[in-house]
Amino acid sequence: MSKFDYNKLIDNEAALQSRSIFWEPEIYQDELKQIFNRCWLFLGHDSQIPEAGDFLRTYMGEDDVIVVRGEDGEVRAFLNACSHRGNKVCHAEWGKTKAFTCSYHGWAYDNMGELAAVPLEEAIYDNLDRSKLGLVPVARVQNYKGMIFGTFAEEGPDLEEYLGDMKYYLDVVLDASPEGMELIGTPFRVEIRGNWKLPVENAIGDGYHVAWAHAGAMRVVGTIGQGRGESVLGIGKDNTGFDDSGQMQVAIPPHTVLSTLDGQSG
Known part of the structure; x- marks a missing residue:
């Protein structure tokens, strides 16, 4: 309490x-x-792990998590911890593998999370039940239009119910290309020494600072679409899309997306 x-x-x-x-x-x-520990958290995108054995690492809160597409094609997520002594079984940020092997005692897990190999198993252990010693799975993993989410909560709303009205804002981008979205290259990551709410508030909740803190960028953005009757800030499902060149027709500023779509300011 x-x-x-x-x-x-x-x-x-x-x-x-x-x-x-x-x-x-x-x-x-x-x-x-x-x-x-309770909410649906974004883990990655389908295009990052398109084939069996493809994986990426991320965090759910402070928990190091492996997101992997198994040999059966299903996407799963597991705590990055050996079930034996808790050592990490994956140190790479992304890659492709058939097995995750602990560097401490050599226990190996297949890309569906099952314990696949234990060195000197018969000599050291008496009837070891591998089926109970797989990697600890994230309780639920679901996909929304290519975006992979996970939650530690075994019960509660499914992903689409949880997203609710937020789906509209996601759809503005996710439905812009008829062929779907694809992550090109590697994710851009920035590590800051600060509370998690600070960057969230700045990027999503505070559109007030944009004209001042990003004045130079806004001068450039303001020229896009001039002469064509387009407004960069007039973002919506009907004026955001892609052409054959792969260029996005209307640029979406990183800030004030929600307030702009609602026709509000600030």
Whole structure:
């Protein structure tokens, strides 16, 4: 039970929030339990692991996770920890493999998470039941138009129900190309020393700073579409798409996507 009364940390009338939400360790621990351990989290895209044996590594909260397409074609996610002593079984960020092998004792797991090999098994262990010693799976993994999500929660809404109205905003991009989306190259990652809510608030919740902090970029963006009656900020399902050249017809600014689509500002 948290010691915090979260209702007292937010003053809706004054539009203020306590800064402790960004640095208080116990609040962060509550978030790990109530958000990252329960919600559907984005893991990757189908195009990153198109073939059997393809894998990528990511995090669900603070948990290191392997997302892999098994020999049967199914996408699964597992904790990156050997069931023997908890050592990592995968150190690469992405790749292709038939097995994940622990560098400590050599236990090996196939790309469907099953324990496949144990060195000196007969000499050391008496009737080892491999079926109970596979990699620990993420409870549920589901796909929305190529986007792979996972949740540790065994019960609760499925992915589409969880996404709710957010599907509209995803569809603006995901439905833009009739051939679907594809990740080209490797993901761009930035590691910051800060609370996870800071970049989320800046990129999604704070469109107010764009004209000032990104003034140079906005001057360039403002010229796109001029003379053709197009508005870069007029994003919607009917004016976002691709042509045969592969170029996107209307650029989507990284900020204010939600507020723009709602016809709002700020």
